[in-house]
Each structure stands twice: as C-alpha cells, then as structure tokens.
Amino acid sequence: MPVIQAQIQPQLLSHLQGPIEQVGAKDNTGFLHKSPVVRYRAISEERFVLSCDLASENNASISHSSSLYEHQVQWFWQPRVLSPLIPLSHDTARRKHQENSLWFDPITVNDSGTYLCTNRKKFVNIFVDVQTKKMANCSANSTSELDVVVEQAASIACPGKKCFPHLQRSPVKWHKNGIEISHQEDRPGLRLRSDKILLRPAYDKDHGVYVCDYMLIDNNIQWTVRTIVTVNIITKDTVNSPTVLDPYYVRTLEVELGKALELKCRAQFGFEKISSSSMQWYKENGKNKQLVQQQWVHPKGLEGEIFELILKLTEVTEEDLNSSFICMAHNSIGTSTGVFKLNRKTEKVKFFLVTLCCVIIILLGLFLGSMFVYQHWIEILLFCRNYMAKDETVGDSKEFDAFVSYAKADSPEADLVFFNESQVVKEETLALEHLPQVLENKYGYKLCLTERDILPGGAYTDDIVSALRKSRRAIIILSSRYVNGQAMFELEASINSALEDKTIKLILIQFEPFQEPQLLPHKVKKALRVLPRIPWKPSTSPTANKKFWKTLRYRMPVKHTKGTKVGWSSFFTPLVDKHEKSLQEKAGLREEI
Numbered sequence: 368m369p370v371i372q373a374q375i376q377p378q379l380l381s382h383l384q385g386p387i388e389q390v391g392a393k394d395n396t397g398f399l400h401k402s403p404v405v406r407y408r409a410i411s412e413e414r415f416v417l418s419c420d421l422a423s424e425n426n427a428s429i430s431h432s433s434s435l436y437e438h439q440v441q442w443f444w445q446p447r448v449l450s451p452l453i454p455l456s457h458d459t460a461r462r463k464h465q466e467n468s469l470w471f472d473p474i475t476v477n478d479s480g481t482y483l484c485t486n487r488k489k490f491v492n493i494f495v496d497v498q499t500k501k502m503a504n505c506s507a508n509s510t511s512e513l514d515v516v517v518e519q520a521a522s523i524a525c526p527g528k529k530c531f532p533h534l535q536r537s538p539v540k541w542h543k544n545g546i547e548i549s550h551q552e553d554r555p556g557l558r559l560r561s562d563k564i565l566l567r568p569a570y571d572k573d574h575g576v577y578v579c580d581y582m583l584i585d586n587n588i589q590w591t592v593r594t595i596v597t598v599n600i601i602t603k604d605t606v607n608s609p610t611v612l613d614p615y616y617v618r619t620l621e622v623e624l625g626k627a628l629e630l631k632c633r634a635q636f637g638f639e640k641i642s643s644s645s646m647q648w649y650k651e652n653g654k655n656k657q658l659v660q661q662q663w664v665h666p667k668g669l670e671g672e673i674f675e676l677i678l679k680l681t682e683v684t685e686e687d688l689n690s691s692f693i694c695m696a697h698n699s700i701g702t703s704t705g706v707f708k709l710n711r712k713t714e715k716v717k718f719f720l721v722t723l724c725c726v727i728i729i730l731l732g733l734f735l736g737s738m739f740v741y742q743h744w745i746e747i748l749l750f751c752r753n754y755m756a757k758d759e760t761v762g763d764s765k766e767f768d769a770f771v772s773y774a775k776a777d778s779p780e781a782d783l784v785f786f787n788e789s790q791v792v793k794e795e796t797l798a799l800e801h802l803p804q805v806l807e808n809k810y811g812y813k814l815c816l817t818e819r820d821i822l823p824g825g826a827y828t829d830d831i832v833s834a835l836r837k838s839r840r841a842i843i844i845l846s847s848r849y850v851n852g853q854a855m856f857e858l859e860a861s862i863n864s865a866l867e868d869k870t871i872k873l874i875l876i877q878f879e880p881f882q883e884p885q886l887l888p889h890k891v892k893k894a895l896r897v898l899p900r901i902p903w904k905p906s907t908s909p910t911a912n913k914k915f916w917k918t919l920r921y922r923m924p925v926k927h928t929k930g931t932k933v934g935w936s937s938f939f940t941p942l943v944d945k946h947e948k949s950l951q952e953k954a955g956l957r958e959e960i
Contacts, residue, residue: 405493406590408583410503410530413511414595415474416578419467419484419491429468429545429578439486440467446480468545496590505530512597514640515569517669523564525579527594536592537582538562544575571669574600602669605637608701609644611694612673615705621712622683630678630707632694636666644698646676652690683709745917752925759839759924763870767815768924769806769840772857773798774848775817794844794878797903802842805916812923814842831857835864835871839924842874845900847881855891862890874922875900 409415418429419440442455442464455462455469462478463470467486471478474497482493506529515521525539539562541548548559554572558565562581566573577596582589612633622628636644648660659678666672676694680687692707740747760768773794799816806812815821815838821830835841841861849855865871877900883892901918 404491406588407493407495408503408531408590408592409471409474409478409495409497410505410527410594411476411497411499412473413526414576414597415471415495415497415593416595417469417482417484417493417495419469419486429542440464441485442469443483444480445483446477448481450480452483466545500530503530504532506532511595512599514599514601515566515573517571517600517602518568521566521569523566523577523596523598525562525581525594526596527579527581527592528562530594531583531585531592534583534585539579539581542578542580545578569600571600574598599667600669601640601667602638604639605666605671605698606700607637608703609634609636609696609698611696611703611705613705614694614707617706617708619708619710622688622709623712624683624685624688626683628680628683628709630680630692630694632676632678632696632705633673634676634694634696634703635671635673636664636696636698637671637700638666638669639698642666642698644696646674647695647697648676648678649693649695650690651693652686656693745914745921749917749921752921757925758927759870760926763839765839765870766813766837767820767834768812768838768926769842769874770815770835770838770861771798771802771817771842771844772854772861773844774846774852774854794846794848797876797878798844806919806923810920810923810926812926828856828860832860832864835861836868839870840872840874840922841865842876844876844878844903845881845895846878849878850881850884850887855887858894859888859891862894866890872922873898874919876919877902 407417416429419442420429444453444455445451446453455464458464461472461475463472469482469484474495476497476499479495479497482495484491484493505526509524509526509529511526513521513523515523525541528536528539541559541564548557548564556567556570557573558567562579564577575598577598578593579596580591580593582591584590612635613631620628630648632646632648634646642663642665644664644666646662646664647658650657650659660676662674662676664672664674666674678692688709688711690709692709694705694707696703775795799818803814803816807814815834817831817834821834841864843849843858843861849858861871861873865873873894875895875898883895887895901915901922903915904912
C-alpha cells in the first residue's frame with residue numbers, strides 16, 4: 368500500500384481541497400492535527416464499523432444503501448500523529464468498503480489511529496482507539512453472536528455494556544442493518560428496555576447485524592463505544608433425514624465414450640445448529656464400492672437448504688458404463704441415496720435416419736389411406752351400412768322400394784337419340800331394362816314401373832300419387848324431354864309426397880344436360896337446385912358404369928337381402944379399366960360425396 372511522505376499527493380489534494388478550505392486550513396496537512404470530530408473506542412478481535420458522517424448530524428442511519436456512496440467516499444488512515452497518510456482504496460481480508468461505511472472483521476489493536484473520509488462535499492476526521500478486552504475490563508460472558516429460536520421470546524444485550532464498568536455511561540442507541548431501531552415502527556413485538564432489545568416473539572426478519580453505541584467520559588474526553596452483535600434466527604433441529612432430489616431413485620443417462628461428463632447431485636437438508644451433514648459420491652462396480660468425493664454441508668435456513676455436489680468425469684470409459692454412481696446425503700438422523708446409471712448413447716446419425724424413415728412411412732401411410740378412403744368412400748359407406756345400419760323396409764307398410772319416373776315413349780320426342788351416333792341407349796332402356804336388371808335382379812329391390820305395375824283404366828294422376836305413397840324412393844330420370852313434357856307432373860307429385868311423408872326421398876339421375884324451362888313451379892325449381900344429381904354416362908353394358916350404380920345403391924333404402932350380401936364382393940375388387948375414368952367422372956363423384 369503506497370505511503371504519502373511529508374506532504375499529501377497532488378491528486379489527493381484535489382479531492383480534499385474543498386473540505387480543507389471549509390475548516391480554514393492554510394497548509395496541506397494542518398487539518399489532520401486538529402481535534403478529531405468523532406472519537407470511538409472499539410474492542411479488539413470484534414467486528415467494527417465506521418460511518419462517514421459527522422456526529423453533529425445525528426443521523427438515523429450509519430450506512431446508506433445507495434451504491435453512489437461507495438464510489439464517492441474515500442478513506443485515509445494515519446496510524447500515529449505525524450505519520451504518513453495511507454489511502455484505504457482497496458478491500459483486504461479484514462477490511463471492506465460497503466456503501467459509505469468501512470467494516471472491520473475483526474478490528475485489532477494495530478488498527479488504532481485517525482481515519483479521514485471524504486465524499487467531495489465534506490470530510491470527517493475520526494479517531495479510533497482499539498483496546499483489548501482486558502484493557503477495557505470486559506466481562507467474560509459478553510457475546511458478539513447470538514442464536515435466537517424463531518417464534519420464541521428473546522433479548523439482545525449490547526456487548527459493549529460489559530466493558531468499562533468503572534466509567535459513567537449514557538443509554539444505548541441501537542441500529543439494525545444500519546437503521547436506527549427507534550425508526551423501525553413496522554416491527555410489532557420489538558421493545559427497547561434497560562439498554563436491551565426485547566423480541567416477543569422473534570421472527571425470521573429479526574436476523575441481522577445490530578450495532579449498539581453509548582457515550583462515556585474518560586479523563587474529560589467524550590468517547591463513543593461501539594460494539595456489534597450478529598443475531599441468527601434459527602429453528603429446532605430437523606427430525607428427518609435428508610432427501611436426494613436428483614437423481615431420484617435411479618436415473619439413466621445416455622453418454623458418449625471418451626467424452627467428459629458432470630453428474631450433479633441435489634439434496635435437501637433440514638436445519639441443524641451443530642451440523643454433521645455431508646454429501647458423498649460412490650462408484651460401485653459389482654461388489655466393489657469406492658468413495659470418490661465428499662463434501663460437508665451446514666444447512667442454516669429455517670426451512671433447510673438445498674446443496675449440490677458435482678462429480679466430474681474427465682472421460683467416460685467402458686468401466687463407467689458397467690458402474691453405478693451413488694449420491695449419498697447424510698445427517699445425524701439418517702441417510703438417503705440416488706443413483707446414476709450410464710448407457711452408451713445411440714449414434715445421432717443412425718437415430719436421425721431411423722426417425723426420418725418412420726416419419727416418412729407414417730406420412731406415406733396417411734396419404735395412401737386418405738387416397739383409398741377418397742376413392743372408395745361410397746364402398747366404405749355401403750359396407751358399414753350393410754352390416755351396421757337397420758333395415759329400413761321392415762314394418763313401414765311400403766310396397767315398392769322406388770318409383771321410377773322418366774319421359775314416356777308417347778312424347779313427341781320419343782324417337783330422338785340422346786347421345787352421339789355410336790350410342791343407342793334411350794331413357795326407356797335405362798328405366799325399363801337397366802334399372803330393373805341391376806336393382807331388382809342383383810340387389811333385391813322392388814321398383815314401381817308404370818307400364819308394368821300400374822293397371823290401365825284408372826285415373827292417371829290418382830294412380831301416380833298412390834304409387835308414390837307406396838314407395839320409399841322416387842327415381843327421377845332428368846332429360847330435356849322430361850322437363851318439357853308431361854312427365855313433369857310426376858316430379859311435382861314426387862316433391863309433394865316427399866314433403867308430406869318424410870320417409871320418401873328423391874333420387875335425381877342426370878340423363879343428359881338440359882336447360883330448365885322458365886315456367887316451372889317454384890317447388891320444382893328449388894328441388895332441382897338443392898337436390899344432388901347422379902350423372903349417367905352412356906354405355907353398351909348396363910353394369911359398366913360402376914360409379915353410377917354404387918352411388919345409386921347408396922341412395923336407395925337400406926335393405927338386407929340375399930342379393931345384397933352376395934353382391935358385396937364387387938365393391939372391394941381391385942380397380943380395373945382405369946383408362947375409362949375421365950376427369951369429368953371424378954369430378955361428378957366428388958360432387959356427389
């Protein structure tokens with residue numbers, strides 16, 4: 368530590384020039400020889416604190432919490448009169464700067480002398496006389512550290528009152544953590560009585576550093592005797608053994624051979640005033656158990672404390688893979704353990720490839736499954752309906768499964784062909800041949816055909832309405848001839864019957880594109896607009912248009928017959944003749960679904 372010889376260094380004078388002028392000092396060092404502003408007596412080998420404040424200021428605080436003070440306040444020390452002035456700019460093992468204060472832990476006889484502090488606005492000249500306990504006639508039973516059990520009554524005595532018994536003394540002034548006790552009004556149950564602090568009862572927040580000051584006169588000189596007592600709030604010793612939090616029971620880690628590894632053990636210990644607690648790491652390989660690391664711990668928290676012990680392996684070996692690493696936590700009550708086991712880490716690239724393949728397979732499976740469901744949606748619905756849905760035809764007193772309505776041959780356009788030159792299929796062929804051949808002969812449905820099932824001689828309108836009421840569905844084959852001919856009556860009668868009887872549903876077959884006439888009844892227009900249509904595609908074979916028949920089959924009522932059971936094999940046969948499926952057919956099926 369540098370020493371200032373003869374005169375104060377110029378840079379130091381620049382800091383002290385203002386305070387020197389305030390006291391009227393005309394020389395560089397004369398102000399050091401004036402009477403000290405404050406005189407303290409301290410007891411050797413005890414903690415002690417100096418505050419950069421004038422005694423006349425009567426501050427309620429002996430330390431300021433602002434960090435600005437720590438950078439602004441400068442301390443200097445003169446061990447003896449006329450000796451060199453020593454700047455105290457750095458902390459040491461026993462002396463530390465804290466805010467505007469200078470702490471000694473502990474102070475010794477050799478620390479006696481004059482202390483000068485400045486904070487750029489003022490300087491304070493303090494003389495400290497450090498005496499041994501024998502010189503100060505201190506009682507042997509004085510204590511500077513006190514343990515108080517939480518939630519129990521306690522008293523804190525000033526250690527300095529046990530010293531200088533032959534001199535007259537003033538009452539004690541108390542500070543806790545730098546703040547005067549009389550100003551701590553938010554602490555109920557705390558009382559000052561006979562220079563003691565009474566706690567009724569003690570709380571956790573009563574923990575801290577208590578500074579007690581009192582004045583005495585010795586040889587007509589006034590001194591401030593300052594002593595410190597540290598109060599520790601404790602609880603009763605734990606009655607439980609410690610708990611290892613991590614590893615909990617047995618924990619397995621994946622490691623790489625040849626790499627460094629840290630094993631962290633965390634354990635919860637209960638409070639112990641006189642602790643015999645410890646943590647150990649053991650390495651166990653077969654019957655061989657070896658202590659590899661140990662640490663003693665002292666839990667001081669009222670709720671106990673959590674401690675960590677880290678075992679560092681510079682390189683993981685094959686022997687480590689075959690060993691168990693045991694963390695043991697021990698106190699005076701008992702012991703608990705946790706175990707780490709090491710496994711060889713799977714190669715990252717291999718694990719990544721396996722994971723990637725699994726993800727691709729899953730996504731491909733989902734895509735193919737979605738495509739299958741999309742393409743075979745009708746087949747799936749028919750399969751579920753065939754085995755799970757209730758037969759709609761049982762007990763409904765209906766005679767027919769569907770009434771077939773189409774443009775009759777006696778219409779003016781009866782001989783027109785509705786497809787290109789290679790097509791010879793007319794509406795009559797679809798209604799009178801194809802529908803019965805597939806729905807009746809293959810699937811067991813019963814259709815109502817006017818030429819076959821309605822006896823001639825009756826009123827046409829009454830016969831049609833009666834046939835509709837006896838049917839579960841009404842199949843309407845729409846075409847240009849149909850919407851412009853007499854058959855429109857049958858469509859209107861079907862709509863009225865469906866509105867009256869909820870069990871009757873309409874099935875519209877789009878035989879050919881057509882333009883709706885302007886003079887159509889409102890109900891008919893609405894039905895043609897909202898009801899789905901099944902497009903018919905011309906074919907020389909009535910069963911070649913598979914999508915049409917599957918969709919029509921789905922629209923028909925659920926009916927369990929021998930024909931339907933036998934016909935189910937056709938729904939799940941592999942797809943054939945894919946070249947015959949056009950984009951128009953796929954779009955039509957998607958619309959119907």
